[in-house]
Amino acid sequence: MASSRKARLYGGMDAEERRAERRLKLIDAAIEVYGEVGYRGATVKAICEAAELTERYFYESFANSEALLIAAYNHVVGHLHEEMTAAAVAAGDDAEMRLRAALTLYFTRLKEHPKPARVFLLEISGISPAVDAVKLDALRVFGDILVPPTSEPKQGEKAGAATLLSIGMVGAVISIALRWVSKQYPQAVEDVVAIAAGFCRVALTEADRRRGLHLP
Amino acid sequence: MASSRKARLYGGMDAEERRAERRLKLIDAAIEVYGEVGYRGATVKAICEAAELTERYFYESFANSEALLIAAYNHVVGHLHEEMTAAAVAAGDDAEMRLRAALTLYFTRLKEHPKPARVFLLEISGISPAVDAVKLDALRVFGDILVPPTSEPKQGEKAGAATLLSIGMVGAVISIALRWVSKQYPQAVEDVVAIAAGFCRVALTEADRRRGLHLP
DNA sequence: GTTATCTGACAATACATATTGTCAATTCTG
DNA sequence: CAGAATTGACAATATGTATTGTCAGATAAC
Missing domain, CATH: 1.10.357.10 (Tetracycline Repressor, domain 2)
Structure with missing residues (x-):
């Protein structure tokens, strides 16, 4: 029953899966950007660009910059x-x-x-x-x-x-x-x-x- | 000759001496404030208040917050x-x-x-x-x-x-x-x-x- | 006492960035 | 294909603080 309530698929992925993937992309991007300019120099925008996602998805997965760090x-x-x-x-x-x-x-x-x-x-x-x-x-x-x-x-x-x-x-x-x-x-x-x-x-x-x- | 060109005294102090004293007061205040809220949490305003000086004197002695740190x-x-x-x-x-x-x-x-x-x-x-x-x-x-x-x-x-x-x-x-x-x-x-x-x-x-x- | 210098309080400006909101384009479901 | 969910680009807002500027009042020199 509970398993039947799956969200619409995009790119063959569950809503949850997509969210998880975006989260991971953000984490990878963050490591990359931190490695370049440091946490302090890293803006939300820059991380989102590196992740090829927009700010919207940042706040989908993280409450703020610190949470991502x-x-x-x-x-x-x-x-x-x-x-x-x-x-x-x-x-x-x-x-x-x-x-x-x-x-x-x-x-x-x-x-x-x-x-x-x-x-x-x-x-x-x-x-x-x-x-x-x-x-x-x-x-x-x-x-x-x-x-x-x-x-x-x-x-x-x-x-x-x-x-x-x-x-x-x-x-x-x-x-x-x-x-x-x-x-x-x-x-x-x-x-x-x-x-x-x-x-x-x-x-x-x-x-x-x-x-x-x-x-x- | 050179020594004759002294600035007007205030509170018995040379212009240079006053400036040095303010500088020291700012450093002491900074240590105090950093000790309370950390460097990151310390605003220029707060430090100046602790030093009983105004922002003007901050920029007289230091180019920016980092210099004071x-x-x-x-x-x-x-x-x-x-x-x-x-x-x-x-x-x-x-x-x-x-x-x-x-x-x-x-x-x-x-x-x-x-x-x-x-x-x-x-x-x-x-x-x-x-x-x-x-x-x-x-x-x-x-x-x-x-x-x-x-x-x-x-x-x-x-x-x-x-x-x-x-x-x-x-x-x-x-x-x-x-x-x-x-x-x-x-x-x-x-x-x-x-x-x-x-x-x-x-x-x-x-x-x-x-x-x-x-x-x- | 008059004038120039200095001081303190505070306003005005500048700026950067986080965070939220809008909307049209895209991608899926049936 | 029609309609709904999802996405991406970007605008709008909010906020916080550094930095500069103004000005009236205080202080010292003469």
Whole structure:
């Protein structure tokens, strides 16, 4: 019954499908435009032109520019995190190997796709509290991929310290990535991975050490 | 001769002195307002009201909002870096002690002055290429204070790696600071310093190791 | 006290862009 | 083909803020 109530087809597509396609086109266009002129420099009009759609369809899928930025960011980050997780899993059980695998995938993708990289690294910062929250969550996930949190949930002091370690680690990796990207990849991927891995190892070993309650 | 051509005094002040005072008042007001609503949310009008001056004087001292942001940032960072350097020097010759001293001063000041801290950590990001350049330079100085670069200038590959190490270190420290500030200082200064120092040590020891050309 | 300089409040202008609305052309359904 | 849904181009509106301009009143120099 419910399935019988389908909207008229256009170009062989459902109304929903068309809407979804337009939404995707807008997201792709946004990544493209952000990559060129930045979020701040990107007007609704310019994005719509790049998507070959008119403003009308912008407001069909997004309440405002910020909503599109968030969608674009999640789009980029979603893919990246999935791939990193897969790479880490494929690398086996050794923490060091998993770390290298995830980082290698990360830097490889940044080099392959500069524009999404810019969205991921740069454009997402300092737009609004809502956007910041989305970013913070993504960074948390990013940290968990690189250094999976221990199973037992921690309390107060310890949890705070572990979080700061994770934050510092991600901050280091992202800063390195940002520099590397903006200087147009002067080092080989493996070299950058090696440097970034050093910072991750701190978080890893320090977290271990703290778990052992001040043992030398 | 030249000195005789002084402008009329107002409130006992030279024209130049009055202008300088207004400029300073605007910078202080800007830090205050940025700390409340952020750079993006700060209007020229609001800053002028906070400074108890009118827009006229804004354009007397600054070409536009961005110029004031840069001035405010340099104002904040200038003080901070001077103090950090002094603290490091006072701590003696041991690299570890100098590092701790500089970090301790840094996190102490962040806690004492949240509004300038926000300018320093947050508001400066992603405004424009010009502002980014100012920030990058400040971060470089920041890195050099924490881990002074070796005297002999390096070449190509090595210089790049050293830079990335420094960048990663600063990124870690800043990210930790950002989190700590935004969560309203849940850990003691010494604890945060200990965590941050871990990341700095990586850069320090790794740079040493690389100097020794792949020795174990 | 008179005049030139400076100041503060506020009006006037300029401008860019988001957001909504209109309407004719196109594409489908029956 | 006729009529309805859908689309694209573009106009109209709304809004917010930077930037410049005006002018009366305050302040200092002589």
